[in-house]
Amino acid sequence: MGMPGKGLAKGLAVTLRTMTRKSVTAQYPDVQPDLAPRTRGVIGLFEENCTVCMLCARECPDWCIYIDSHKETVPPAAPGGRERSRNVLDRFAIDFALCMYCGICIEVCPFDALFWSPEFEYAETDIRELTHERDKLREWMWTVPEPPALDPAAEEPKEIAAARKAADKLAAQQAAEAQEAAEAQGQAQDTKEEGT
Numbered sequence: 001m002g003m004p005g006k007g008l009a010k011g012l013a014v015t016l017r018t019m020t021r022k023s024v025t026a027q028y029p030d031v032q033p034d035l036a037p038r039t040r041g042v043i044g045l046f047e048e049n050c051t052v053c054m055l056c057a058r059e060c061p062d063w064c065i066y067i068d069s070h071k072e073t074v075p076p077a078a079p080g081g082r083e084r085s086r087n088v089l090d091r092f093a094i095d096f097a098l099c100m101y102c103g104i105c106i107e108v109c110p111f112d113a114l115f116w117s118p119e120f121e122y123a124e125t126d127i128r129e130l131t132h133e134r135d136k137l138r139e140w141m142w143t144v145p146e147p148p149a150l151d152p153a154a155e156e157p158k159e160i161a162a163a164r165k166a167a168d169k170l171a172a173q174q175a176a177e178a179q180e181a182a183e184a185q186g187q188a189q190d191t192k193e194e195g196t
Contacts, residue, residue, distance in 0.1 A: 037145060040101050041120040044141035045092055045134055049113035052087035056105035056114060064098035065105060066091060066131075092134040097127050115144045 026033060035041075052069040068091035074084045106114045117140040124130050156164075 039118040041118045044117040045137035049111045064095040066093040095131040097130040
């Protein structure tokens with residue numbers, strides 16, 4: 001058998017040890033917490049990028065995204081062209097009472113219209129008020145932090161490298177044409193001076 005009161009002595013030792021340490025209490029309402037850069041707080045909507053493709057609503061496992069739209073006819077851009085139709089966003093709402101913050105809607109958006117915002121203070125007293133419409137989602141868009149800077153040692157993306165190569169080629173071609181034009185003008189000037 002062990003010594004009587006050994007467990008009590010261990011418990012009191014732990015209590016005495018923790019009593020001497022400084023307490024770490026988050027003074028939350030007065031002091032905002034330092035959030036991680038990739039915090040999943042709430043979803044912000046960049047309305048200008050939304051093409052009403054409905055991918056986010058279709059892929060959402062909770063079906064908590066509500067989108068309404070209508071078609072509008074756009075006149076032709078050039079004479080003789082044909083009219084086009086485009087979707088116009090009427091309603092974009094997310095029911096945060098259902099949302100499980102999986103981020104699938106943000107990942108599948110092909111036009112970067114949805115973003116994670118670190119905003120987390122959007123509690124309501126009534127669960128029915130947790131469905132936030134597009135104007136509120138747009139307000140949260142401005143709290144989205146800037147993306148992290150690219151690694152300077154990282155390889156340049158293929159698209160940018162191809163665009164830069166094409167731009168350099170075009171600039172070299174224009175410089176060669178300008179030099180040929182300058183040489184032709186210089187020869188014409190020399191010929192004119194020799195003739196006089």
